[in-house]
Structures are given as structure tokens and as C-alpha cells.
Amino acid sequence: MLTMKSLKKVxxxxxxETHALRDFSLTVKAGDFAAVTGPSGSGKTTFLNxxxxxxxxxxxxxxxxxxxxxxxxxxxxxxxxxxxxxxxFQSFNLIADLDLYDNVDVPLRYRGFPKAERKRRIVESLxxxxxxSRLHHYPAELSGxxxxxxxxxxxxxxxxxxxxxxxxxxxxxxxxxxxxxELLEEINGQGTTIVMVTHDLELARRAGRHVHMVxxxxxxxxxxxxxxxxxx
Amino acid sequence: xxxxxxxxxxRKNPVAGLLISAQIxxxxxxxxxxxxxxxxxxxxxxxxxxxxxxxxxxFGSQNIGNSRVPVDGTLADLEAxxxxxxxxxxxTQIGVPMGQSGWQTSITLKPEExxxxxxxxxxxxxxxxxxxxxxGVKLLEGRNFRADEVTPWMSGDQPKPPVVLISKxxxxxxxxxxxxxxxxxxxxxxxxxxxxxxxxxxxxxxxxWPRSRNxxxxxxxxxxxxxxxxxxxxxEPGERDRVMAGIEEALFAVDRxxxxxxxxxxxxxxxxxxxxxxxxxxxxxxxxxxxxxVTAFGIVGQASFWVTQRTKQIGTRRALGxxxxxxxxxxxxxxxxxxxxxxxxxxxLAIAVNGLLVKYLSFGALxxxxxxxxxxxxxxxxxxxxxxxxxxxxxxxPAIATRTA
Numbered sequence: 001m002l003t004m005k006s007l008k009k010v011x012x013x014x015x016x017e018t019h020a021l022r023d024f025s026l027t028v029k030a031g032d033f034a035a036v037t038g039p040s041g042s043g044k045t046t047f048l049n050x051x052x053x054x055x056x057x058x059x060x061x062x063x064x065x066x067x068x069x070x071x072x073x074x075x076x077x078x079x080x081x082x083x084x085x086x087x088x089f090q091s092f093n094l095i096a097d098l099d100l101y102d103n104v105d106v107p108l109r110y111r112g113f114p115k116a117e118r119k120r121r122i123v124e125s126l127x128x129x130x131x132x133s134r135l136h137h138y139p140a141e142l143s144g145x146x147x148x149x150x151x152x153x154x155x156x157x158x159x160x161x162x163x164x165x166x167x168x169x170x171x172x173x174x175x176x177x178x179x180x181x182e183l184l185e186e187i188n189g190q191g192t193t194i195v196m197v198t199h200d201l202e203l204a205r206r207a208g209r210h211v212h213m214v215x216x217x218x219x220x221x222x223x224x225x226x227x228x229x230x231x232x
Numbered sequence: 233x234x235x236x237x238x239x240x241x242x243r244k245n246p247v248a249g250l251l252i253s254a255q256i257x258x259x260x261x262x263x264x265x266x267x268x269x270x271x272x273x274x275x276x277x278x279x280x281x282x283x284x285x286x287x288x289x290x291f292g293s294q295n296i297g298n299s300r301v302p303v304d305g306t307l308a309d310l311e312a313x314x315x316x317x318x319x320x321x322x323x324t325q326i327g328v329p330m331g332q333s334g335w336q337t338s339i340t341l342k343p344e345e346x347x348x349x350x351x352x353x354x355x356x357x358x359x360x361x362x363x364x365x366x367x368g369v370k371l372l373e374g375r376n377f378r379a380d381e382v383t384p385w386m387s388g389d390q391p392k393p394p395v396v397l398i399s400k401x402x403x404x405x406x407x408x409x410x411x412x413x414x415x416x417x418x419x420x421x422x423x424x425x426x427x428x429x430x431x432x433x434x435x436x437x438x439x440x441w442p443r444s445r446n447x448x449x450x451x452x453x454x455x456x457x458x459x460x461x462x463x464x465x466x467x468e469p470g471e472r473d474r475v476m477a478g479i480e481e482a483l484f485a486v487d488r489x490x491x492x493x494x495x496x497x498x499x500x501x502x503x504x505x506x507x508x509x510x511x512x513x514x515x516x517x518x519x520x521x522x523x524x525x526v527t528a529f530g531i532v533g534q535a536s537f538w539v540t541q542r543t544k545q546i547g548t549r550r551a552l553g554x555x556x557x558x559x560x561x562x563x564x565x566x567x568x569x570x571x572x573x574x575x576x577x578x579x580x581l582a583i584a585v586n587g588l589l590v591k592y593l594s595f596g597a598l599x600x601x602x603x604x605x606x607x608x609x610x611x612x613x614x615x616x617x618x619x620x621x622x623x624x625x626x627x628x629x630p631a632i633a634t635r636t637a
Contacts, residue, residue: 045634054551054631075555081630082553093548093633097241109234110553138244154552166634 001162001193002028002051007060009046009216020046022216024060028195028209030161033188035204036197038213044197045166047213051195052164053081065161082110086155086192088184090167092147094139094154100126101135104154111158125153129183145176152183156192163187165196169203181206238566249570252534256574256610259527261581264606265589266520268598273509277502279447281329282437284368285498287320287467289476290328293483294460294491302459303384305487310360312486313463316478318471321365324457325464326358326385328367329438330498330505335391336439337421337451341406344423354402354449355439356419358385359464360456364397364434366464372400374413374432377454385455392420397432397452405449419451428453442505462494472497527610528617535563535621539628546625547632556626563622564615571614575607582606 009021020043028034038044049055050062053069062069065084069077086107087093094103101122108118126132129149131142139147148168155163165184169177181203188194196207204210205224212220242249293309295302306324313322327334335356340346357363361377364370374397381395396419403412412433416426439447467475480492496504503510539546546559554562582603589595 049631078553078555087551095545097244102237107552
């Protein structure tokens with residue numbers, strides 16, 4: 001699903017050159033649930049941005065679902081991002097002026113789905129996260145956990161192959177965080193590949209693979225018997 | 233198109249959008265009326281005088297003392313001017329098209345007829361048998377004055393000639409559907425038997441007051457102003473400036489006891505006639521441009537604020553798959569919707585403003601087709617004004633979506 005080989009990302013200014021990713025190699029197979037952890041400045045967000053085609057890498061190979069993304073122009077990257085990737089952000093990034101229905105509709109419109117198809121997907125995905133009865137509520141009328149569920153519904157509505165979660169529980173209390181994590185596990189259990197960036201080691205350990213980064217490099221990859229852990 | 237969600241979003245936060253719409257409405261209301269008035273003035277300024285303008289000039293001659301018999305002196309002057317090389321015709325005159333001074337009268341067709349108001353008003357042009365030639369006006373029907381029909385006229389005389397020429401517009405007004413030739417009319421302005429016979433119909437030409445209600449109704453009378461009076465001269469093409477430069481010397485050769493003044497070509501006459509129209513057109517155009525600029529800056533300011541305010545939202549949209557063109561289209565569509573609301577309100581306001589202008593300032597009624605033109609201008613203005621901020625929005629990186637601040 002996601003293959004990175006000897007990936008580099010360098011940020012350059014007139015005065016300084018920062019190596020955010022160095023010789024970064026990672027493979028995430030279809031159906032995996034990978035968690036990426038590391039201290040601040042370790043390159044987690046850079047990895048997520050590159051994986052999500054939000055930024056371009058400086059050197060190395062990146063293949064998303066078998067497609068080499070090097071050399072793609074901005075429109076091609078946007079289209080590929082829309083089709084293959086669902087994003088879940090730490091601060092939800094819902095549009096406050098739009099109700100839940102229209103929020104989930106945003107990526108579907110960019111995909112060009114017809115109206116009826118969009119409606120089916122919106123209702124289906126919001127129902128899947130337990131908010132099917134609140135289609136026309138606004139984000140401000142929901143709790144943080146519910147808002148993150150809307151963001152998950154928005155990410156799922158386009159049936160992406162890869163779900164990228166950026167600190168999905170970072171703004172939630174323990175109870176809500178657990179609920180969101182269980183939802184992500186359920187989604188992964190249904191076959192969607194998830195890559196989650198988190199500070200929370202406990203959450204990371206619940207993922208099938210735990211990738212630990214320091215200074216732009218992977219320093220440890222731990223495999224977990226996810227099914228056993230979940231059963232426990 | 234994202235019309236529905238944009239509308240919902242605008243409804244959720246209506247104040248800024250409504251303010252811009254109100255500004256657009258006001259701009260359209262004023263712009264449509266200003267455009268109409270300016271265009272009307274420009275059309276008036278470019279109206280035809282009926283005169284051979286490039287080759288005609290006028291001047292005045294004031295006699296000093298009593299050195300000359302007025303009638304004989306005028307004949308001597310005319311003889312001298314008409315003999316100048318390059319001169320086609322010259323005559324003394326009272327009233328030339330667009331000249332801003334002259335006579336006017338009310339015309340009646342029956343002894344008991346009373347005329348009030350502008351319906352029968354016509355300008356009176358006095359001149360000799362060479363007046364038509366001196367202006368370059370064509371005779372369409374009938375005949376010109378004969379030399380023996382022309383009599384001298386001194387200031388204070390009441391014009392009661394036996395024959396007259398009238399312009400085509402006046403002929404059609406007085407005798408619709410029939411020929412005016414040979415008909416009797418009363419041009420004295422007093423009740424009485426019509427005593428002037430129409431012997432010729434001229435082509436259209438303007439009155440001395442082109443902004444008057446009926447600027448093309450003219451009566452020519454065979455009276456030759458004499459003494460201190462004005463002249464009109466028509467030259468061969470290309471000869472006017474040379475003849476103008478030598479006219480004073482030519483008249484001094486006849487008699488030096490005089491003042492020759494007001495030597496003006498027809499461009500000067502036309503400029504003077506439409507000075508207030510031109511000033512009004514310039515001032516109104518400046519106001520319209522200033523208003524458009526203020527509105528454009530308002531749109532730029534609001535759109536710039538929205539781009540800054542929505543930076544995270546734009547980044548998120550990009551992260552969710554929006555192309556740069558989608559972001560550009562979003563802002564353009566939003567602006568178009570706000571502008572259309574302004575256009576709807578502005579159209580009603582424009583009609584109301586025009587109603588007041590018609591009622592209190594005697595302006596013309598605004599034709600309906602000025603509103604779409606005004607609407608198109610503000611729509612294009614809105615799209616151009618929003619373009620800069622919208623392009624800035626397209627440059628917001630999608631990676632902004634993953635920043636937590």
C-alpha cells in the first residue's frame with residue numbers, strides 16, 4: 001500500500017538546511033495498522049505530509065498503492081490524494097459554517113461523484129460512525145469525540161485505501177480517545193489500511209506495527225499481535 | 233459547482249457578505265444612472281450641427297463712431313470678404329447653429345391660434361441670400377431667397393418678411409404628411425393672419441441652443457443684419473485658417489474705424505455650446521470611477537480577510553483533494569453570489585434613483601438595458617477584485633492542514 005525507500009526530505013532556507021527525513025524506508029501493507037511515534041521534531045508530521053501527498057519528498061522512492069508519486073504535478077497529486085487517502089486531523093479540521101452533511105460532502109464533490117451517489121455515501125459514513133441522526137447539525141453542536149467521528153466519516157466517505165491519522169486522539173479526553181481508537185480499529189478490521197502518527201505510546205502499542213522515529217530516521221519497528229491484544 | 237454549500241456558509245455568517253452586497257447595490261444604482269447620463273451627454277455633444285463645420289468660422293465687427301452708413305458699410309464689408317481667395321460665401325447673421333445666442337419665435341398657422349409652450353417654438357436665423365451657402369446647408373425643396381427679397385435689418389426692427397425658408401424638421405412638425413412649400417405661416421409670435429410664405433425647405437440643422445427641447449426647428453428670414461453685427465464665412469476645404477488669419481486686415485482695408493472680435497472656428501463654437509455637458513460627463517465619470525475603485529477595494533479587502541481567516545480551511549480542502557482551480561473557483565463563485573445579490577438590490581435602487589432624477593432634475597428615464605450593462609460591469613469588477621486574494625488562496629499549501637495552531 002505504502003512503500004518508501006531511502007526517502008529524504010530537506011527544508012532549505014537562506015541560512016539553514018534541515019534534514020527532516022533521512023534515509024527513511026518503510027513499507028505498509030494493505031490492511032496494516034501502523035502507528036508512528038517519536039519525540040517532537042523527529043519528523044513524524046513530515047512523514048505524514050509526504051505519505052499524504054501534502055508535501056513532496058526531496059529524494060528517494062515513494063509509491064502509493066503501487067504508483068510512484070515522483071514527478072506528479074499538483075493537480076495529479078490532489079486527485080490521487082482525494083481518491084486513495086482519507087485524512088483524520090488532530091484538531092478535526094471541520095468547516096464550522098457547514099453542517100455534518102456538507103462537511104462530509106467536501107471531498108466527494110472534489111471527486112466529482114453525482115449528487116445521489118454523494119448522498120448515499122454521506123448518510124452511510126455518518127451512520128457508520130454513529131451520527132446518522134445528526135446530518136444537519138453543525139460541528140459546534142457536537143462534542144470533541146463526535147467531531148472527530150465526523151472527520152472519520154469524512155475520511156471514509158470516499159472509500160480510501162489508506163487512512164492517515166494525525167494525532168487523532170490528541171484533542172480528546174481519555175474516554176473519547178478510547179471510543180475513537182476503537183472506531184479506527186473497527187475500520188481497520190474491515191480492511192482499511194491505517195497509518196497513525198501519535199505521541200501516545202499506549203495507543204501506538206494497540207496498532208499492529210509500531211514505528212518509532214528519532215531525528216528523521218526509523219530507530220525501531222515493533223510488530224504486535226493486534227488480534228490478541230484486542231481480544232484481551 | 234459548490235453553490236449550495238457556499239450559500240449555506242454565507243447564510244451562517246451573513247454580515248460581511250451583506251455589507252459587500254449593499255456596497256455593490258449602491259454602486260450599481262449610481263453607476264447605471266451615471267452611465268446613462270454620461271452617454272446621453274456624449275450623444276448630445278456629438279449631435280450634428282448641419283453646418284460644414286471644418287470650413288466655417290464666425291466673427292463680429294463693431295463700428296466705432298459714425299464714419300459709415302450702416303447698411304452701405306455692411307454691403308461693402310460683405311463684398312470685400314466674398315472677394316477673398318478661398319471664400320465660398322459670407323454673410324452677416326443673427327443666429328448660427330450651436331452659437332448660444334439668437335432669436336426664437338412661436339409659429340402659428342391660423343389668425344386666432346394661440347401658441348404657448350415649446351410645441352411651435354422655432355429658432356430664427358437672419359442672413360442674406362448667401363446664408364445657406366455660408367453655413368453649408370442644403371436646400372431640399374423649393375428655392376433660396378433672391379437678392380431682391382433680402383432687406384437690411386437693424387437692431388430693434390420687427391422681422392415681418394413676406395417669404396421664409398424652414399428646416400425639414402419644422403416642416404414636418406407644422407405640416408405632417410404634406411408638403412410645406414407654398415404654405416403661409418405667422419412667425420411674428422403675435423396673433424394675426426399668417427403672412428409669411430414658405431418658399432423652401434432646408435436640410436436638418438441645429439438651433440443655437442442644442443440642448444433645447446426641439447433643437448432642429450429653424451426659420452430662415454431674408455433679413456440682412458447691418459451695422460455692428462456678426463458674420464459667418466465658409467471657405468474652400470483647407471482654406472479656413474488662412475482666411476481667418478487675414479479677415480481683420482481685409483476688413484480694415486474697407487474701414488479702420490471698427491473692432492473685429494470673436495473670430496471663432498466651428499470647433500470653438502461647438503466646444504462652447506457643450507461645455508457644461510462635457511464638464512458634467514467628466515465629473516460624473518470621475519465619480520463613477522471613484523465609486524468603482526472604492527467598491528473594488530472593499531471586495532479586495534473582504535476577500536483578503538476571508539483568505540486569511542480561512543487559511544486552515546483552505547489547507548484542509550486542499551488536503552481533501554481540492555485542486556488549486558477548485559479553490560480559485562470557490563472564491564469566484566462566492567463573490568459572484570454576493571455580487572448577484574447586490575445586483576438584484578441595486579437594480580431596484582437604480583430605478584428608484586432614476587425616478588427621483590426624472591422627477592426633480594428633469595433627467596431622461598433610464599432605459600432598462602442600462603441595468604444589465606451596469607450589472608455586467610460590477611460583476612466583472614467583482615471577479616477582477618477577488619482574483620488577487622483568490623490566487624493567494626490557491627497558493628496555500630495543503631500541509632497547512634496538519635498544523636495544529
